[in-house]
Each structure stands twice: as C-alpha cells, then as structure tokens.
Amino acid sequence: MFWMQYAFASKFMPTAATDQASQVNNLYSFLLISSFIACVILIGGMIYFAYKYKRQSLTAKSAYITHNTFLEFLWSFIPLVIFLVVFGWGWHIYHQMRQFPKDALEVHVTGKQWAWEATYKSGVRTANLVKVPIDTDVKIILASNDVIHSFYVPSFRIKQDAVPGRYTAVWFNANKLGDFHIFCTEYCGTQHSGMIGKLQVVSREEYDKWLEEEAKFSTLPIAQKGEKLFQIKACSGCHSVADASVKVGPSLFKKFGAKEELTSGDSTGVDENYLRESILNPNAKIVKGFASGVMPSFQGQLSEDELSAIIEYIKSAK
Amino acid sequence: MSASTHTASHTSGEVNYINEFKGLKSWFTSLDHKRIGLLYMISVLFFFLVGGLFALLIRLELFKPGAQYLTPDQYNQVMTYHGAIMVFMVIVPGIPAILGNFFLPLQIGAKDVAFPRLNLTSWYVFMLGAIIAICTLFLGKIDTGWTFYTPYSIKTGTAATMMVVAAFVMGMSSILTGLNFIVTVHKLRAPGMTMFRIPLFIWAIYSTAVLQILATPVLGITLLLLAMERTFGVGIFDPNLGGDPVLFQHFFWFYSHPAVYIMILPAMGVVSELIAAFSRKTIFGYTAIAFSSIGIAAVSFFVWGHHMFVSGQSEVAGIVFSFLTMLVGVPTAIKMFNWLSTLYRGNISFESPMLFALGFLFLFAIGGVTGIMLATIATDVHFHDTYFVVAHFHYVMVGGTLMALMGGLYYWFPKMFGKMYNETLARLTFVLIFIGFNVTFFPQFILGAMGMPRRYFDYIPAYQSLNSISTIGSWLIGCGFLLSLYVIVTALRSGEKASDNPWGAKTLEWQTSSPPPHTNFHVEPVVTAGPYEYK
Numbered sequence: 031m032f033w034m035q036y037a038f039a040s041k042f043m044p045t046a047a048t049d050q051a052s053q054v055n056n057l058y059s060f061l062l063i064s065s066f067i068a069c070v071i072l073i074g075g076m077i078y079f080a081y082k083y084k085r086q087s088l089t090a091k092s093a094y095i096t097h098n099t100f101l102e103f104l105w106s107f108i109p110l111v112i113f114l115v116v117f118g119w120g121w122h123i124y125h126q127m128r129q130f131p132k133d134a135l136e137v138h139v140t141g142k143q144w145a146w147e148a149t150y151k152s153g154v155r156t157a158n159l160v161k162v163p164i165d166t167d168v169k170i171i172l173a174s175n176d177v178i179h180s181f182y183v184p185s186f187r188i189k190q191d192a193v194p195g196r197y198t199a200v201w202f203n204a205n206k207l208g209d210f211h212i213f214c215t216e217y218c219g220t221q222h223s224g225m226i227g228k229l230q231v232v233s234r235e236e237y238d239k240w241l242e243e244e245a246k247f248s249t250l251p252i253a254q255k256g257e258k259l260f261q262i263k264a265c266s267g268c269h270s271v272a273d274a275s276v277k278v279g280p281s282l283f284k285k286f287g288a289k290e291e292l293t294s295g296d297s298t299g300v301d302e303n304y305l306r307e308s309i310l311n312p313n314a315k316i317v318k319g320f321a322s323g324v325m326p327s328f329q330g331q332l333s334e335d336e337l338s339a340i341i342e343y344i345k346s347a348k
Numbered sequence: 349m350s351a352s353t354h355t356a357s358h359t360s361g362e363v364n365y366i367n368e369f370k371g372l373k374s375w376f377t378s379l380d381h382k383r384i385g386l387l388y389m390i391s392v393l394f395f396f397l398v399g400g401l402f403a404l405l406i407r408l409e410l411f412k413p414g415a416q417y418l419t420p421d422q423y424n425q426v427m428t429y430h431g432a433i434m435v436f437m438v439i440v441p442g443i444p445a446i447l448g449n450f451f452l453p454l455q456i457g458a459k460d461v462a463f464p465r466l467n468l469t470s471w472y473v474f475m476l477g478a479i480i481a482i483c484t485l486f487l488g489k490i491d492t493g494w495t496f497y498t499p500y501s502i503k504t505g506t507a508a509t510m511m512v513v514a515a516f517v518m519g520m521s522s523i524l525t526g527l528n529f530i531v532t533v534h535k536l537r538a539p540g541m542t543m544f545r546i547p548l549f550i551w552a553i554y555s556t557a558v559l560q561i562l563a564t565p566v567l568g569i570t571l572l573l574l575a576m577e578r579t580f581g582v583g584i585f586d587p588n589l590g591g592d593p594v595l596f597q598h599f600f601w602f603y604s605h606p607a608v609y610i611m612i613l614p615a616m617g618v619v620s621e622l623i624a625a626f627s628r629k630t631i632f633g634y635t636a637i638a639f640s641s642i643g644i645a646a647v648s649f650f651v652w653g654h655h656m657f658v659s660g661q662s663e664v665a666g667i668v669f670s671f672l673t674m675l676v677g678v679p680t681a682i683k684m685f686n687w688l689s690t691l692y693r694g695n696i697s698f699e700s701p702m703l704f705a706l707g708f709l710f711l712f713a714i715g716g717v718t719g720i721m722l723a724t725i726a727t728d729v730h731f732h733d734t735y736f737v738v739a740h741f742h743y744v745m746v747g748g749t750l751m752a753l754m755g756g757l758y759y760w761f762p763k764m765f766g767k768m769y770n771e772t773l774a775r776l777t778f779v780l781i782f783i784g785f786n787v788t789f790f791p792q793f794i795l796g797a798m799g800m801p802r803r804y805f806d807y808i809p810a811y812q813s814l815n816s817i818s819t820i821g822s823w824l825i826g827c828g829f830l831l832s833l834y835v836i837v838t839a840l841r842s843g844e845k846a847s848d849n850p851w852g853a854k855t856l857e858w859q860t861s862s863p864p865p866h867t868n869f870h871v872e873p874v875v876t877a878g879p880y881e882y883k
Binding site: 042043044050053054057058061064065068069072073075076079080083084085086088090091092093094095096097098102104105109110113114116117119120121122123124125127128176177178180182184187188189190191193194195196198211213215216217218219220221222223224226296298306 | 420421424491493497499500503504587588591593594627628629630632633634635636658659660663666670671674675677678681682684685688689691692693694695696697698706709710711714717718720721723725726727728729730732733734738780785794797798799801802803804805806807808852865883
C-alpha cells in the first residue's frame with residue numbers, strides 16, 4: 031500500500047501528521063486508483079467507440095441492441111460492491127475519529143468572528159494558537175461565540191463545526207512535530223479566510239515548560255503581561271518604549287495622552303481607542319514622518335485580554 | 349396584438365408559432381408552450397450572463413493571494429450572487445423550463461401542456477422572484493452564500509430577507525411548472541404513445557417534476573421561517589432564542605439535495621436523446637435508464653445528511669447517510685454504462701450537439717467518481733467545504749447540466765427557429781468551453797486535497813499557482829460562451845433555413861415542420877413504435 035501513498039495522496043495532500051491521517055490517505059489512494067480505472071473504462075470506452083463506429087454514410091446500418099441482462103447486472107453489481115467496500119472502509123476510519131480516548135488532554139477552543147481562542151485546564155488562554163505535546167491524545171472541545179465556524183486541520187484530516195449553543199469535539203494524536211494550519215471551513219463573514227490559527231506540536235518537555243510559563247504569565251499584573259507580549263509579538267523590534275529613540279516605527283515613550291501629528295495633516299490624541307486602532311488596523315492613521323504599509327495588522331492575532339495588556343503597558347511608559 | 353388576428357391556416361408550411369401572431373403583447377400574453385419556452389430561454393440566458401460575470405470576478409480576485417480588486421465584503425457578495433443566480437435562476441429552471449416547456453408536448457404528440465395559463469403564470473412568477481433577487485443588488489446586497497446558513501444569515505445586516513423571499517417565489521414557479529408537466533405526461537400523450545414509448549428526455553423531465561413538487565415546498569417553508577426569524581425574531585434557528593442553527597441545515601438540504609437531481613436529471617434526459625440521435629441507434633437499456641431516473645429521484649430524498657457529516661450530527665446518522673449516498677451511485681453508474689453501450693456498433697457522427705453530449709460523458713464520469721470520494725465518510729471529513737467540493741459540483745452542474753443545456757440548444761435550435769447555425773463555430777464553442785472548463789476546475793480538486801477551504805477571499809501562498817491556472821481557464825470558458833452567443837444571434841439573424849429533420853432523428857418533434865405550427869402538428873400523430881427505432 032505504501033507505494034500508492036507516494037504515487038498519489040501524499041503528492042497533493044498536506045503532510046499526514048497523525049495515524050488517522052495516514053489511514054485516510056490510504057483510503058483516498060484506493061479511491062483514486064479505482065476512480066482512475068473507472069474513468070479509463072468510461073472515457074476510454076467512449077473515445078474508442080466514437081473512433082471505431084464513426085459514421086461512414088448516413089444510410090449505414092447500426093446494430094439494434096435493446097438490452098443485455100447479464101451485462102446490465104454486471105455493471106450494477108460491480109459498482110455496488112466497490113461502493114460498499116469504500117463505504118465500509120470509510121466507516122471504519124470515521125468510527126475511530128468519533129471514539130474519544132479516555133484521559134485525553136482536553137483543550138477548549140472557541141470560534142469567534144474571526145479568531146480561534148483556546149483555553150487550557152490551567153486557565154491559560156491563547157489566541158489562534160493551540161499548542162499540544164506530541165504522541166498524546168488531545169481532545170478539542172469546540173464552541174462558538176457567534177455564528178457557525180468549522181475547525182479544520184488539513185494535516186490531521188479532521189474537521190468539526192463549532193456550533194453556537196452547543197459543544198462539539200474532535201480528537202487527534204499527532205505524531206509529527208511542527209506547525210500546522212487551522213482553517214475555518216464554515217463561511218462566517220468578512221474575515222472568514224483570515225481566520226487561520228496555528229496548531230503547534232511540540233515535545234512533552236517543551237509543552238510542560240510553556241504551560242507553566244503561560245500560567246505564571248496569566249497571573250502577572252496586566253501591564254507586565256503587556257510588556258512580555260510586547261516582546262513575544264515582536265512589537266519591540268520596531269517600537270522603543272523606554273526612551274524616545276526611533277527604530278522602525280514611532281517610539282511609544284510618553285505617548286499616551288500626548289498629541290500625535292499625522293501624515294494626513296490632522297492630529298490625534300493618543301488614547302486607548304487610537305492605540306487599539308493602530309494595532310489592529312495600522313494603516314488607518316500614519317504618524318507624520320513614517321511610511322504607510324510597514325506595520326502588519328494584528329487583527330485576529332491577539333485576544334481582547336492581550337490587547338488590553340499591551341495598551342496598559344504602553345500607558346505605563348512614562 | 350390580440351388573438352383575433354388568428355387567421356392563418358395550419359396546413360400551410362409558412363405559418364408557424366413565431367410568425368402567426370405578431371407584436372410584443374402577443375409574446376407576453378401567449379399561452380403557447382413554445383413561446384413560453386422562448387421567454388424562459390431569453391430570461392435564463394440573461395441571468396446566466398450575469399451569474400457568469402460574477403464567476404469571472406471571483407476567479408479574477410483569486411488570481412493571486414491577497415486583496416486584488418475587491419474588499420472581503422464585496423468578494424463575499426460576489427460569491428453569493430454567483431451561487432444564488434446560477435442555482436435558482438439558471439440551473440434549476442434551465443433545462444426543464446426552456447427545453448422541457450418547448451419539447452415535452454412535442455415529444456409526446458400533444459398540442460400544448462395541460463394547463464397553458466398556469467404555464468404562463470409560472471413564467472411571470474419566476475420573473476417576479478428574479479426581479480426581487482436582482483433588486484437586492486441595489487438594496488443592501490447579500491453575503492450569506494447561496495445556502496443561507498443560520499445563524500450567520502440571521503445576524504448579517506444585508507438584504508438577506510429579500511433574497512430569501514425571491515428564492516421562495518421562484519420555488520413557487522418551479523412547483524407550478526412541475527405540476528403542469530406531470531399532468532401533461534399523464535393525460536396528453538398522443539394515441540399509441542404508451543409510457544414506455546415516451547422518449548427518455550420525457551422520463552427525465554417527469555422524474556424532475558415529481559422532485560419539484562415534493563421537495564420545493566420544504567424549501568419554501570424553510571425560507572419563510574428564516575424570513576420570519578429575521579423580521580420578527582421568532583427563535584427557530586437562533587441559539588440565543590433557544591433555536592437550533594443545525595435544524596436549518598437539515599431543512600435546507602432536505603430540499604437542496606433533491607434539487608441537485610432537479611438540476612442533473614433533465615441533463616441526463618437530453619444526453620440520452622443526443623446519443624441515440626447521433627449514433628443512429630436505439631438506446632441501450634431504455635427501461636433501465638427510465639427506472640434509474642425514478643430511482644435516483646426516490647433515493648435523493650434520503651441523502652441530505654451527507655452535506656452535514658461534520659456539523660455535529662451523530663455518528664450513526666453520518667454512517668446511514670453515507671450508505672444511502674452510495675446507493676445513488678448505482679443508478680448513476682447504470683446510466684453511464686447504458687450511454688456507453690449505445691455508442692457500441694452505432695453510426696456515430698460528431699456534430700456540435702453530439703460533441704457536447706460526449707463532453708458530458710467525459711466530465712460527468714469525473715464528477716461521478718469524485719462524488720463517491722465525497723460520499724465516503726472518512727475522506728469527506730477532509731474534503732468537506734474545501735475546493736474539492738467546489739470542483740466536484742462544478743463538474744456535475746456545469747460539466748453535466750450546462751454541457752447538456754448547450755448540446756440540447758444546438759440540437760433543437762433548427763426545430764425551434766427553423767434556421768441553422770454555423771456548425772464550425774458551434775464546434776469551436778465546444779472546444780473552448782470543454783478545455784476551459786477542465787483548466788478551471790481540475791486544479792480545484794488538487795487545491796481541495798491540499799486543504800484550501802471554499803468561500804475564501806484570500807489564501808496562503810502555497811495555493812497560488814493552481815489558483816492562477818484556474819483563473820486563466822475561466823477566461824477560456826468566458827470566450828466559449830460569448831462565442832456561443834454570437835453563433836446563436838447570427839443564426840437567428842441570417843441562418844440558413846433548416847429542414848424539418850436535419851439530424852434524421854426519430855422522436856416526434858422532428859416529424860413536424862421547423863418551426864412547428866402553433867398547434868404543434870398538422871395532423872395529430874399516431875404512435876406505433878418506440879422513440880429510437882433506428883432499424
């Protein structure tokens with residue numbers, strides 16, 4: 031079966047990072063090969079007949095064949111058998127997808143327009159990031175804040191709708207380290223295609239360390255939390271806070287409450303809403319002397335809590 | 349002009365349904381099924397043009413990742429209009445309302461449909477719905493996708509209520525047409541035209557009509573509930589009011605899955621006609637094809653849950669729906685093999701209608717096998733709501749239904765208008781559409797397997813090259829359809845006169861003059877044999 035995987039499925043499909051994903055690949059390869067054979071028979075037969083029985087003259091006689099019970103039985107029965115085989119095979123794998131292992135690591139993931147929020151048992155919360163240890167059963171309990179979203183990790187071949195008003199769940203056991211995409215596959219409005227999260231598979235040690243740090247982090251005073259985030263999200267690469275020196279973007283030292291001159295000629299007071307706008311939609315107002323389009327938007331990459339923390343940190347820089 | 353100008357004699361070859369009455373009023377008040385068929389043709393082809401422009405816009409935006417020409421909201425609107433227009437205003441009414449209206453009475457040897465007034469009413473009701481739908485473009489637009497999934501469709505601030513009302517009204521028209529066709533098939537067949545002598549196109553239209561009157565009311569009720577929910581806040585689907593958003597999906601697909609067969613069965617009927625006529629051979633397995641139409645129609649009511657494998661429905665439900673969906677594959681496979689065997693030892697020629705029929709077989713084979721991949725529950729979990737699904741249903745709806753519609757229009761054009769089109773150019777339209785179609789949609793299967801979700805305004809860079817290829821293909825399709833328009837318009841203006849039976853086909857519509865007289869036949873036909881007796 032292995033060669034088939036190389037011949038077909040793995041060529042088009044993203045890395046299979048769970049056992050189940052490899053099983054789905056095998057089934058898909060079987061489907062591809064049998065489909066290919068079916069198409070060769072149907073399309074090849076059509077082309078062959080079209081060529082062979084091409085009209086020589088309008089009056090040439092065609093055969094008069096109304097039916098052939100044996101043939102008709104065959105081409106009803108053989109497809110039926112193949113369909114039942116793939117049905118059973120599909121059922122077998124799907125059944126494993128729906129059998130939730132006991133003692134799985136549980137993570138709550140909530141879909142909202144337009145981000146994924148994960149909450150761990152210890153209270154740690156992340157936005158658009160689900161970090162899990164390798165070779166561990168993980169159960170994702172899904173909910174939605176607003177409309178229907180769908181939690182899809184192509185590399186795991188799993189997908190489950192997050193429906194408002196109820197819980198749904200998926201599970202997986204990742205066997206490869208790395209970062210994988212989480213896509214939203216239920217249309218949810220304006221930023222549907224931007225609702226992309228990261229599923230990060232790390233070693234057990236790294237996971238434990240991360241969780242511990244995050245847990246400590248979550249109990250920090252809000253401005254200190256903001257300071258850490260300022261590093262993690264790489265804000266500090268472009269903006270200085272400790273003094274008025276200019277890196278790539280404007281310094282944020284003693285900015286809160288001050289006035290800022292804009293390229294548009296207007297000026298604006300720096301308050302919470304201005305900072306919020308500048309983080310989520312950086313090109314809306316550009317400070318005089320700086321270029322537009324340099325800073326990426328952080329829309330969907332920060333939870334509300336994180337956003338508030340960063341703003342509190344900027345406020346504290348005086 | 350009024351019906352009092354009705355003077356001509358029916359036996360004169362020069363008088364036909366087109367020139368017997370004159371003036372716009374005679375068209376808009378005509379009870380003649382042929383004229384109503386043409387009214388539908390003009391309106392549906394116009395909507396097809398609009399829906400097609402939206403399709404080109406979608407592909408243009410997706411040529412590269414990132415924002416190109418549209419904002420995300422505009423893109424979502426464009427994608428919604430493309431889907432809603434193509435489904436409700438083109439593919440569903442397409443073949444039954446244009447070709448069915450025109451040829452159902454002709455093929456069974458009737459003078460008209462059973463209820464001519466109702467038939468004209470259906471067109472007006474359809475146009476009313478269509479106009480409401482078009483009006484939403486200027487009154488708030490709509491961005492829910494053609495599926496109107498709750499609770500998004502309840503929360504979004506767009507003209508969704510109006511669009512839902514439009515779809516409701518057009519559904520009404522579909523029911524009236526279906527009812528009319530069923531009664532016509534049962535009551536108005538010519539002497540000797542037994543149920544097993546009716547052409548397979550009629551069997552297909554008949555099965556479709558049954559689906560139309562049984563399934564469409566469910567859509568009507570669902571959409572009405574949605575409109576009530578939006579207007580009065582009745583909590584049927586909104587979880588905040590104690591409703592269940594997934595219930596909407598059950599209701600919606602209970603209609604919309606049979607609707608898929610409303611879209612494809614008539615196309616299968618057309619293809620049966622084309623293959624028999626251009627192979628000059630009796631159709632292989634007439635009974636099997638006829639009953640597989642009925643079989644597909646019956647089973648199609650019990651497979652709606654395959655749209656909802658990952659919606660949170662139970663494992664048992666998923667498995668049952670997967671199994672039932674596999675069963676639909678069998679009658680579909682039977683049809684494919686029957687068409688193939690009809691070609692065997694035939695006397696095959698390759699005029700443009702036949703090219704479209706063979707193109708149908710080619711594309712429908714691919715659409716069919718990928719349907720099995722989607723029916724298989726474990727692979728569907730991966731493919732669901734990705735471009736794989738988009739590619740699959742375009743292979744079936746465009747590769748199937750639109751290819752058949754084009755083939756049917758070229759096949760019956762000489763009968764409808766008494767004129768011949770430019771055959772070389774018509775073949776060229778096939779080549780452009782066929783190649784363009786595959787260039788556009790085949791890469792989308794691969795994109796889906798790679799995991800690209802559908803209804804995406806933007807995508808990760810890994811998906812770029814295939815998306816660009818797909819966009820280039822869409823331009824070829826666009827050129828193909830523009831050329832078809834040119835072929836049809838020039839043929840109408842200056843086409844050569846067509847003979848009564850240019851293809852030498854055996855069904856009844858070819859036994860009358862081209863174009864037919866107002867009452868279809870100069871002498872009431874008496875039928876003594878089946879529809880494909882090429883002995």
